Amino acid sequence: MSGKRRAAVIIVAVLSTVSAGCTKGSTPGSQPTATASSDPAGKASATVTVSRTPTVRVTPPAVLAGEIVRTVFSDKSGTSRQESTVRADPRAGQEYWLRAACTSPTPGKTLAFKVVSAKVGAPDTPLVSGTVPCDGTVTANGIGTLPAEPIMVDLEGDHTDVTSAYALITPMRGGLDD
DSSP states (O other): OOOHHHHHHHHHHHHHHHHHHTTTTTTOOEEEEEEEOOTOOOOEEEEEEEOOOOOOOOEEEEEETTEEEEEEEEEETTTTEEEEEEOOOOOTTTTEEEEEEEEOOSTOOOOOOOEEEOSTTTOOOSSEEEEEEEESEEEEEEEEEOOOOOOEEEESSSOOOEEEEEEEEOOSSSSSEE
């Protein structure tokens, strides 16, 4: 085998290994590409590129029975938008679920949720807070009882690379699908 051909075979083998490593755990839509070349002098070079373009967005469910508030974040073509809708005040003594989901092409990315009073003049102290992984899965947390006053849920943190997210609060009645 000639020196040039051997170098090309080695480069292809290395690129195959590197490309496989780049795709392991990558987000849907990642398109790794690898190129190998050698110049007339027989010097080999290699380039590996991984493009992280999300192909999946989370879509909030239709309004759920007893839903009291929802916040939806979206980023389309570089334009970010976060919108909250308050539907009702919590009922005294009622326990609630917080359901949230988020997507990002960045592995390990999370957003924070913060439930706060929306009562005029109320402090910004969280009634409940936590994190939501931006991996497209729905997170459901029992958040206990809330005061019988208007509340909001905020999605906070670094929204860079977040393509979509939502958080909503519904009464706990014995199951997540109630």
